[in-house]
Amino acid sequence: MDLDLLRDEQEWLAKQVVIPSTPFDFTPYDILFGIDIQYVGEQAFCAISAHYFNGEHIQTFILKTQAGMEYISGFFCFREGPPVLRAIRKILEKQNIIPKLILIDGHGIAHPRQLGIASWIGVKTNLPSIGIAKRPLLKYEGTLAPERGATIPIRLKNKVVGTVLRTQTDIKPVFVSPGYNISIEQASDLTLQLSPSYRISNPIRIADHVARAYSKEKKVAQVISL
């Protein structure tokens, strides 16, 4: 695998990433997607959970497809991106559902080359996206207060690129960064809103659950196969 070439590709795509400084006005009945993948070897089970911005669950979709390549830290977008893109395109054309925002496991611009999986998806689809990771990729300073809603910034070369966010009191935080076309602050605010009960946001949590079940050959009611 030619990592130098993939690095060039990431740097090229990073130039196309737009991060506004002001929030966008979403409507309670705009639609967002929560996305997660489970792997069995190179088989990828991609689940997409559709929700309204008020949090209400609409529908869940599943697609079994091939991983983009092996996993290499820092190059996750090339493994997870292609399967996700296939699933999104199938929903757009076959289900006629168009999201206003995408939430995905992993980082956005809080990445050494500012091109995590969320940014890759955002650039490829031209849709606003947020990356929410369970572990940091960049070092950060400071101590996070124990209460739900507490935040501290994540910096890259003295520039703020994301937020350490505590979604539940006394529970480990998550690491939020914009993927594409959404502000750092709104990315954090929306993530908190969409995480009413658990550490992981509901849309991603449901996608994780469905992808996990299908990766183990188990069926889940009310899931649409793409």
Add this chain to the structure above:
DNA sequence: GCGACAG
């Protein structure tokens, strides 16, 4: 050279 390393 050594350690660290999203999912």
Add this chain to the structure above:
DNA sequence: ATCTTGTCGC
């Protein structure tokens, strides 16, 4: 991410 046992809690 996956590999794995017991265990705590709703």
